[in-house]
Amino acid sequence: GQQVMQIPQYQHVQEGEDFTTYCNSSTTLSNIQWYKQRPGGHPVFLIQLVKSGEVKKQKRLTFQFGEAKKNSSLHITATQTTDVGTYFCAGIPGNQFYFGTGTSLTVIP
Amino acid sequence: ETGVTQTPRHLVMGMTNKKSLKCEQHLGHNAMYWYKQSAKKPLELMFVYNFKEQTENNSVPSRFSPECPNSSHLFLHLHTLQPEDSALYLCASNPTGGANTGELFFGEGSRLTVL
Numbered sequence: 001g002q003q004v005m006q007i008p009q010y011q012h013v014q015e016g017e018d019f020t021t022y023c024n025s026s027t028t029l030s031n032i033q034w035y036k037q038r039p040g041g042h043p044v045f046l047i048q049l050v051k052s053g054e055v056k057k058q059k060r061l062t063f064q065f066g067e068a069k070k071n072s073s074l075h076i077t078a079t080q081t082t083d084v085g086t087y088f089c090a091g092i093p094g095n096q097f098y099f100g101t102g103t104s105l106t107v108i109p
Numbered sequence: 110e111t112g113v114t115q116t117p118r119h120l121v122m123g124m125t126n127k128k129s130l131k132c133e134q135h136l137g138h139n140a141m142y143w144y145k146q147s148a149k150k151p152l153e154l155m156f157v158y159n160f161k162e163q164t165e166n167n168s169v170p171s172r173f174s175p176e177c178p179n180s181s182h183l184f185l186h187l188h189t190l191q192p193e194d195s196a197l198y199l200c201a202s203n204p205t206g207g208a209n210t211g212e213l214f215f216g217e218g219s220r221l222t223v224l
Contacts, residue, residue, distance in 0.1 A: 033212055033213075035213075042199060042216060042217050042218050043152070044111075044215070045213065045214070048212060088151075088152065096154070096165070097154065097213060101149075101151045
């Protein structure tokens, strides 16, 4: 069945350090979405990537979609305490959302 | 405020109780979803409704019974649950039920504890 793996599961960084989470699918994806869930909150949509090799930026966040459309990454430059939360990728192989396990980010002030 | 409202936010029930979770969306979307979120597990898709019709049942035990009376409302009826069913239950909506047409809008979730 469809599997979307995400690494690392946990990441602790000092404020100001960079952070990256990786998402890998067992099958080719039509597109991929990224969500952020703050502690005690619900997942909130961040971005969608559709094209092979696509790179999108949102301020300090950079999102990439692999050339083979099987992997993706989210990179945060110079983390801030407001970046704390769990970041999920959602792979879409056809018409359904398959969520990764998430990466929980802790930012130490 | 996401436009998706879930009630109750917290629920504690015994294994023999019958309770229901409610979800309402004010976004005019046609698809609604139930997800289960347990600790250290990915978001698990439970049910999908498109234009009030169930289009996905992800091998969910029959002690969970969904109901979608219209495109704006979704219920999850709970009966004879087990302690391992304790989790955060998230409702979500999408414009047309297709992942290619937009993102999921999640509610705040209902935190369920089964004693």
